[in-house]
Amino acid sequence: MTYRQLARLTILGSTGSIGLNTLDVVRRHPERYRIAALCAHTQIDRLFEQCLEFRPDFAVVRDDELAAELATRLAAAGCAGIRVEYGAEALTRMAGLKEVDSVMVAIVGAAGLPPALAAAQAGKRVLLANKESLVMAGALFMRTVRESGAVLLPVDSEHNAIFQSLPRDYSSNLSAHGVVSLLLTASGGPFRGMDQAALARVTPEQACAHPKWAMGRKISVDSATLMNKGLEVIEAHWLFNIPPEKIEVVVHPQSIIHSLVRYVDGSVLAELGNPDMRTPIAHALAYPERIDSGVTALDLFSVGALSFERPDVERFPCLGLAYRALKLGGSGPAILNAANEVAVAAFLDRRISFNAIPAIIAAALDTLPVKAVDTLADALAADAQARGFAEQVITERRYA
Numbered sequence: 006m007t008y009r010q011l012a013r014l015t016i017l018g019s020t021g022s023i024g025l026n027t028l029d030v031v032r033r034h035p036e037r038y039r040i041a042a043l044c045a046h047t048q049i050d051r052l053f054e055q056c057l058e059f060r061p062d063f064a065v066v067r068d069d070e071l072a073a074e075l076a077t078r079l080a081a082a083g084c085a086g087i088r089v090e091y092g093a094e095a096l097t098r099m100a101g102l103k104e105v106d107s108v109m110v111a112i113v114g115a116a117g118l119p120p121a122l123a124a125a126q127a128g129k130r131v132l133l134a135n136k137e138s139l140v141m142a143g144a145l146f147m148r149t150v151r152e153s154g155a156v157l158l159p160v161d162s163e164h165n166a167i168f169q170s171l172p173r174d175y176s177s178n179l180s181a182h183g184v185v186s187l188l189l190t191a192s193g194g195p196f197r198g199m200d201q202a203a204l205a206r207v208t209p210e211q212a213c214a215h216p217k218w219a220m221g222r223k224i225s226v227d228s229a230t231l232m233n234k235g236l237e238v239i240e241a242h243w244l245f246n247i248p249p250e251k252i253e254v255v256v257h258p259q260s261i262i263h264s265l266v267r268y269v270d271g272s273v274l275a276e277l278g279n280p281d282m283r284t285p286i287a288h289a290l291a292y293p294e295r296i297d298s299g300v301t302a303l304d305l306f307s308v309g310a311l312s313f314e315r316p317d318v319e320r321f322p323c324l325g326l327a328y329r330a331l332k333l334g335g336s337g338p339a340i341l342n343a344a345n346e347v348a349v350a351a352f353l354d355r356r357i358s359f360n361a362i363p364a365i366i367a368a369a370l371d372t373l374p375v376k377a378v379d380t381l382a383d384a385l386a387a388d389a390q391a392r393g394f395a396e397q398v399i400t401e402r403r404y405a
């Protein structure tokens with residue numbers, strides 16, 4: 006038997022959809038993984054249960070009140086040794102803990118950027134689900150990874166599929182490896198065939214009912230608007246150093262092909278599987294080895310047929326807005342991301358209609374100045390300005 010050292014993990018966003026799937030994979034391999042830190046935000050009941058099961062050294066929550074409550078409950082349950090911390094600064098510290106090898110970044114939204122960057126700065130294996138980090142500060146993030154020697158492993162299913170379809174140890178010059186373009190698959194979301202008038206009336210519940218993937222509410226709405234694919238185009242641009250015109254989006258409603266790489270000799274390589282995030286999570290956790298993820302084997306006979314369509318950017322303008330932001334460069338994508346987060350939250354709160362989401366983002370891109378993003382502070386400043394702007398547009402109902 007070979008001796009294997011335990012890998013120590015920090016999970017940022019342990020109580021969310023990716024966090025739960027990560028713990029499900031970890032649970033299957035107690036001989037390989039040990040949890041150093043579990044980081045949640047508000048769901049302390051769920052975090053408490055996770056602490057009892059995985060016995061991390063640290064647990065992190067949003068604020069001092071939640072931290073005090075969790076600490077009391079852990080002490081009563083005989084787990085006083087788990088140190089409970091709180092706030093954004095604690096997340097950054099957990100990402101850089103000396104004893105930690107790998108950091109799963111599964112926080113949703115812009116809040117994921119500072120700890121993701123801290124993990125990269127500390128030279129960790131960064132298992133990146135939080136696509137917003139690369140959207141807000143892609144150049145800075147990738148430079149940090151290069152300079153620190155961190156290992157960046159994409160967890161987002163499309164990017165993980167592309168990573169698996171590229172040659173092992175590819176360089177950042179994909180064309181030198183014969184790559185012509187990347188094909189990102191999109192399910193098309195819950196409203197794929199719906200007309201514009203019907204789209205205006207859809208509810209948050211309908212938007213969150215993704216046809217193929219069980220995910221958090223924010224990314225589910227992004228899938229419904231096709232902004233998720235837009236964010237993923239930007240994510241792919243930075244991860245694989247490929248220009249936007251070489252990234253194609255293909256609507257593939259079955260979500261069996263998770264993305265493809267087109268090569269100069271006519272070959273197109275892809276990764277296929279049942280739509281279950283435990284596959285890319287297990288891949289990133291164990292890379293370059295392979296471990297059981299608990300995902301059911303793909304049965305092509307029951308799938309029967311795979312189909313493909315062009316995305317409809319007239320009905321779903323968010324995809325076009327993302328390409329536009331990427332071409333703007335600098336803080337353009339951070340503006341797009343922040344306006345989108347504000348608009349999606351307002352839609353989930355029933356303050357605006359589904360069709361107002363792209364209108365608010367377009368207003369932000371039309372109005373706000375594009376600046377350089379050389380530092381984390383630059384990214385956070387662009388984010389804050391665009392959030393303020395989008396809130397104002399909503400309050401004054403200037404999106405109609």
Ligand SMILES: NC(=O)C1=CN([C@@H]2O[C@H](COP(=O)(O)OP(=O)(O)OC[C@H]3O[C@@H](n4cnc5c(N)ncnc54)[C@H](OP(=O)(O)O)[C@@H]3O)[C@@H](O)[C@H]2O)C=CC1
Nearest residue numbers: 018020021022023045046047048112113116134135220221
């Ligand atoms: N879900 C999926 O299948 C996929 C998700 N992704 C990406 O992964 C990320 C996570 O998505 P998902 O798991 O669906 O999201 P969820 O909403 O399910 O979970 C989000 C997690 O982040 C925590 N969180 C929320 N806000 C903050 C904050 N301000 N500070 C610290 N922690 C916070 C939540 O804590 P709490 O619940 O305790 O409040 C929760 O643990 C997103 O960037 C998404 O785009 C990418 C591909 C697929």
Ligand SMILES: CC(=O)[C@@H](O)[C@H](O)COP(=O)(O)O
Nearest residue numbers: 161162191192193194228233
């Ligand atoms: C599972 C995953 O990676 C999501 O990002 C998924 O791709 C969302 O589905 P859409 O293709 O509908 O955006």
Ligand SMILES: [Mn+2]
Nearest residue numbers: 161162163237
């Ligand atoms: Mn994805």
